Amino acid sequence: MISRDFTADEMMTIAASRVLSNEDVCFVGIGAPSAACNVARLTHAPDITLIYESGTIGTAPDVLPLSIGDGELCETALTTVSVPEMFRYWLQGGWVTIGFLGAAQIDRFGNINTTVIGDYAAPTVRLPGGGGAPEIASASREVYITMKQSTRGFVETIDFYTSFGHGEGGDHRQRLGISTKGPSLLVTDLGIWRPDPQTKEFTVVSLHPGVTRQDMQDTVGWQVRFAPELEQTVAPTVLELEVLRDLKARTKAAHEGAARGAD
Amino acid sequence: MSKFVELKEAVASTLKPGATVAFEGFTHLIPHAAAHEVIRQNIGDLTVVRMTPDLIYDQLIGMGLVSKIVFSYAGNPGVGLLRRLRDAVENGWPRAIELEEHSHAAMANAYEAGAAGLPFAVFRGYKGAGLKEVTPTIRSVTCPYTGEELATVPAIRPDVTFIHAQKADRKGNVLIEGIVGVQKEAVLAADKAIVTVEEVVDELDAHPNACVLPSWTLHGVCEVPGGAHPSYAHGYYTRDNAAYLEWDRIAADRERFRSWMQAHVLNAGAADFAARIKPVEVTS
Numbered sequence: 001m002i003s004r005d006f007t008a009d010e011m012m013t014i015a016a017s018r019v020l021s022n023e024d025v026c027f028v029g030i031g032a033p034s035a036a037c038n039v040a041r042l043t044h045a046p047d048i049t050l051i052y053e054s055g056t057i058g059t060a061p062d063v064l065p066l067s068i069g070d071g072e073l074c075e076t077a078l079t080t081v082s083v084p085e086m087f088r089y090w091l092q093g094g095w096v097t098i099g100f101l102g103a104a105q106i107d108r109f110g111n112i113n114t115t116v117i118g119d120y121a122a123p124t125v126r127l128p129g130g131g132g133a134p135e136i137a138s139a140s141r142e143v144y145i146t147m148k149q150s151t152r153g154f155v156e157t158i159d160f161y162t163s164f165g166h167g168e169g170g171d172h173r174q175r176l177g178i179s180t181k182g183p184s185l186l187v188t189d190l191g192i193w194r195p196d197p198q199t200k201e202f203t204v205v206s207l208h209p210g211v212t213r214q215d216m217q218d219t220v221g222w223q224v225r226f227a228p229e230l231e232q233t234v235a236p237t238v239l240e241l242e243v244l245r246d247l248k249a250r251t252k253a254a255h256e257g258a259a260r261g262a263d
Numbered sequence: 264m265s266k267f268v269e270l271k272e273a274v275a276s277t278l279k280p281g282a283t284v285a286f287e288g289f290t291h292l293i294p295h296a297a298a299h300e301v302i303r304q305n306i307g308d309l310t311v312v313r314m315t316p317d318l319i320y321d322q323l324i325g326m327g328l329v330s331k332i333v334f335s336y337a338g339n340p341g342v343g344l345l346r347r348l349r350d351a352v353e354n355g356w357p358r359a360i361e362l363e364e365h366s367h368a369a370m371a372n373a374y375e376a377g378a379a380g381l382p383f384a385v386f387r388g389y390k391g392a393g394l395k396e397v398t399p400t401i402r403s404v405t406c407p408y409t410g411e412e413l414a415t416v417p418a419i420r421p422d423v424t425f426i427h428a429q430k431a432d433r434k435g436n437v438l439i440e441g442i443v444g445v446q447k448e449a450v451l452a453a454d455k456a457i458v459t460v461e462e463v464v465d466e467l468d469a470h471p472n473a474c475v476l477p478s479w480t481l482h483g484v485c486e487v488p489g490g491a492h493p494s495y496a497h498g499y500y501t502r503d504n505a506a507y508l509e510w511d512r513i514a515a516d517r518e519r520f521r522s523w524m525q526a527h528v529l530n531a532g533a534a535d536f537a538a539r540i541k542p543v544e545v546t547s
């Protein structure tokens with residue numbers, strides 16, 4: 001049963017959750033990717049392996065973690081390994097099928113910036129930086145990205161190449177000696193994008209319910225390309241929404257525990 | 264000789280101004296009490312190393328004790344940006360700091376190289392990444408067997424590493440459980456390592472493959488219950504998420520930051536941490 005009562009944010013998370021399967025070994029970025037991965041686990045992909053960079057493998061959190069190292073992740077994991085082991089054996093070793101990332105800025109080729117806005121040496125805004133993302137983007141067999149569309153985030157030229165997507169497009173990854181597929185899917189609050197097979201430029205393949213081509217263009221800083229046969233994303237089902245809202249409610253309750261001690 | 268010392272003495276006897284120091288902990292077991300002791304002793308001009316510098320590095324930087332930071336993710340996890348670090352980077356307040364920025368994979372490999380006694384770490388990384396252009400210590404080697412170009416970073420060898428752990432036995436052997444992060448590597452890579460623990464017990468009762476640091480790898484062990492707060496200690500207390508959210512407001516304003524530091528760090532001591540935690544129910 002399809003619901004008509006949902007937000008663009010909920011549509012984004014649910015659309016992103018649908019692309020994951022039981023067979024995936026998914027390296028999960030915090031925030032929007034984490035919500036999508038756990039909705040997948042709680043609906044159609046109960047056997048998906050979720051990995052967080054803190055070392056937790058096969059985790060099944062009851063509430064969404066506030067950080068990548070919350071105790072919940074370790075308590076529900078199949079096993080917890082050290083951080084060097086996580087990056088050396090599991091990520092660099094090639095076991096991760098999907099790296100699921102968010103971003104502050106993205107360009108049309110799926111290159112990501114989470115480092116600085118402005119010049120690196122004298123930034124307008126100093127962002128947290130890449131963390132695990134530079135190698136998640138190069139070592140995962142493919143990369144999914146989820147983030148909200150806005151002209152601030154979807155820019156013609158990113159200020160810093162935190163994580164390499166398709167570079168200048170085409171075979172740029174191969175030219176740098178990167179053998180993995182790179183960004184193959186972008187799910188936003190307005191639609192679903194996939195890279196053109198040749199140019200690697202992200203192309204809109206599906207619009208979420210109620211979203212127009214103009215809405216897509218208005219929130220993106222480059223000339224948007226649309227697939228010849230544009231689809232419409234199936235609206236969230238009642239079950240998907242229920243799972244997502246329950247998860248968010250449990251998360252909110254868990255993280256708003258009374259402040260103690262520190263102030 | 265007993266490994267057990269007061270935190271105050273452990274800090275005073277190991278950490279000198281201008282030293283390179285790592286306070287490690289990957290969200291879990293962050294050595295807050297040790298960092299606060301360093302702030303109270305006003306040990307400055309430090310090069311601070313950590314994969315995920317969060318509140319304690321925001322505090323050290325805001326108090327003007329840091330000249331350089333080596334890091335791979337500088338954020339308040341799940342909350343946002345580090346506002347004292349931003350003020351230092353964007354406005355030079357209270358002093359400008361030098362950044363040496365890496366990825367997590369690079370830092371993890373660099374600690375491991377430090378622990379292994381190697382001069383540098385080699386890994387498949389930084390492909391197409393902008394950090395290569397701004398961090399001069401990121402270099403490369405050509406694999407002598409395959410010809411593949413691989414990234415290198417120098418080993419991390421801190422003068423002092425501080426970590427927090429669950430427990431020590433009476434000889435000073437230390438057990439770390441849960442998310443173990445890079446603490447073992449950070450300890451073995453350091454010239455001297457200081458561990459604060461939740462408690463001292465007769466037996467560690469450790470699984471054969473558990474993460475145990477023998478006492479002879481440590482310079483000192485300090486019993487500081489609650490010493491990771493507002494981070495958490497698996498099996499002892501949970502993460503005080505509200506405190507992390509509150510920090511975003513405290514650190515947003517220079518004056519509010521200073522007065523918070525005065526009240527909760529400068530006018531406090533290691534013994535105050537025990538009252539800041541709410542122990543988890545132990546079920547057996």
